[in-house]
Amino acid sequence: MSQALGRHAVALMSVREVAARAGAQRVVLLLDEGEGSEATMVEWAEGGTFELTEAGVTEPVDPAALAGVVPAVTPDVRPLPPTALTVDPDTGELAAPIGALAAIAAAVMALAGAFGGRSVATAEFATRDPERPLAIAARRGEPIVAQVGTQAFAFPDGWP
16 A cells, blocks of 8 residues: 555545445545645546545555545535436436435535635536536635536525
8 A cells, every 4th residue: 555545544445435325426635734735636437446646646545455544534425316306407406306415415525524724525427417416615714616518606605
């Protein structure tokens, strides 16, 4: 196990946990490494592709290397099937089962918040229109942002 993998094992496992529980196609966590430091990026993509980028060096991560690592977040959320999520970037309308958007947004916020500083988490979800996935971005202390295509929409303060 590389030193970077060892330092960020909990972040890696947390990204994987949020992706699995929320049903995301892709989850990225940018870890705030402090003033003057380059952020470390942890990325999980559908199909189990895992990468860790630190100091400009990207290395693939074998999920088996994380056996026994406990994630920092285990959100209480259920995977959202693509057929349950409809987006209209022209109007900014998002439609999903009651509570589903709040739950996935809270999971993304919990991931960002678990690692402190100005860490940012993003998650991408399939929708009824395969050409228009929904991306959600969160940073502690800031409004959650949803993006479909080139359109971005801020959720109201304090939501969820």
